[in-house]
Amino acid sequence: MRRKTSISLLSVGHACVDVYQGAVASLIPFFVAERAYSYATVSGMVLAASLLSSVVQPVFGALTDRWAMPWLLPVSTLLGGAGIALSGVSGSYGLTVLFVAVSGIGVAAYHPESARVARIASAGSHSAMGWFSTGGSLGFALAPLMVGAVVATGGLRLTPLLVLPALAGSVLCLPVLHALGRRHASGTAAAAPAGRDDKASFVKLSLAVACRSIVFVGLSTFLSLYAQQNMGGGTAAGTVALFVLYLGGAVGSVLGGALAGRWGRVTVARCSYLFTIGAVAGVVFVPGPALYVFVALTSAGLYVPFSLQVTLGQDYLPSRVGTAGGITLGLAVSIGGLASPAIGSLADATSLRTALAPLVLMPALCWLLFRTLPEPTAPHLAAEPHPNADDTDATAAPAQQPGHR
Numbered sequence: 001m002r003r004k005t006s007i008s009l010l011s012v013g014h015a016c017v018d019v020y021q022g023a024v025a026s027l028i029p030f031f032v033a034e035r036a037y038s039y040a041t042v043s044g045m046v047l048a049a050s051l052l053s054s055v056v057q058p059v060f061g062a063l064t065d066r067w068a069m070p071w072l073l074p075v076s077t078l079l080g081g082a083g084i085a086l087s088g089v090s091g092s093y094g095l096t097v098l099f100v101a102v103s104g105i106g107v108a109a110y111h112p113e114s115a116r117v118a119r120i121a122s123a124g125s126h127s128a129m130g131w132f133s134t135g136g137s138l139g140f141a142l143a144p145l146m147v148g149a150v151v152a153t154g155g156l157r158l159t160p161l162l163v164l165p166a167l168a169g170s171v172l173c174l175p176v177l178h179a180l181g182r183r184h185a186s187g188t189a190a191a192a193p194a195g196r197d198d199k200a201s202f203v204k205l206s207l208a209v210a211c212r213s214i215v216f217v218g219l220s221t222f223l224s225l226y227a228q229q230n231m232g233g234g235t236a237a238g239t240v241a242l243f244v245l246y247l248g249g250a251v252g253s254v255l256g257g258a259l260a261g262r263w264g265r266v267t268v269a270r271c272s273y274l275f276t277i278g279a280v281a282g283v284v285f286v287p288g289p290a291l292y293v294f295v296a297l298t299s300a301g302l303y304v305p306f307s308l309q310v311t312l313g314q315d316y317l318p319s320r321v322g323t324a325g326g327i328t329l330g331l332a333v334s335i336g337g338l339a340s341p342a343i344g345s346l347a348d349a350t351s352l353r354t355a356l357a358p359l360v361l362m363p364a365l366c367w368l369l370f371r372t373l374p375e376p377t378a379p380h381l382a383a384e385p386h387p388n389a390d391d392t393d394a395t396a397a398p399a400q401q402p403g404h405r
Helices: 003-035 039-066 072-087 093-122 126-154 156-172 174-186 199-231 235-263 265-285 290-303 306-316 321-349 352-370
Strands: none
Touching: 003 039, 003 072, 003 093, 003 126, 003 156, 003 174, 003 199, 003 235, 039 093, 039 199, 039 321, 072 093, 072 156, 093 126, 093 174, 093 306, 093 321, 126 156, 126 235, 126 306, 156 174, 199 235, 199 265, 199 290, 199 306, 199 321, 199 352, 235 265, 235 290, 235 306, 265 290, 265 306, 265 352, 306 321, 321 352
């Protein structure tokens, strides 16, 4: 299996998982319309998925650092899809929260191991990891379209149809895992020693990831409702706004990997967050159709550093790449849900615009934190790759192999 094929399959599988993170926010307007939930109530659903994910994800990261568990990729994908599929058919709020939480656990289990496997398949390439992250961004982008197409036509009772991406994603990752297992069994993989951990820099990076998560999840949760208010339209206005927010991430992820090769990851991330301050302010304070322009700029600004933060975390913690991937890739989305109830409560007490205004501060904090971070020297993953790297096996130059720690 060629390296590009492996990364392509993993990227599509990543999309099939992250579509369920985007689906939570995409379902909120329909829960409000059909069940008359308040802002605070629907934000509790986001909290359910995020809180469990925030707690469980580092646990899975630590486990994958100790034991390789490639089987988590198909199993967690199915779990994430099943939770969202059942969320709309449950009659009570309690069951709805439970099923959303189950989906959050599935997503949490997926990210640490998938980041480790993608690191192996990409041989540490920033560009390849950018494409892997882009898959997740596309999943987010497709979520409002998928939910809109299914739920808008038949209501929440049709959410079981949303399990289809999970079925596809669980199958797509199997050829990659099979190739990795065969390569390890052949005994031809060369492993490189881990470098020294820079825990202080990783903590600062994690704080920046958390701040980014708060602004991204805060916008994801309430942007659809805010766009409906701002534009004076129905659910279509909100669906378009969410689609733009998520689709811009796909562009930003690819752009981030390309720019990092020229100017370095820390510099690119720092400049991107500085740019994002103004973009988020435009989303909150500029009225009318210009909202969509600022949403696109915000999305790109938040996603340029996304894949870079994954590889930075793995280079700051080379002895714990599973933990690093779990925090930088997974918690980048989930931990922001912890702030959603506060935003929802403030919106109920004042207005949605007032509640979203503090989000402008988050990219500013990210910029300040990145000003203190060094550019790490990436550890060599293995022996020199074949000159025609795209024609070599995806596992020709890994640092670790599934099934071997």
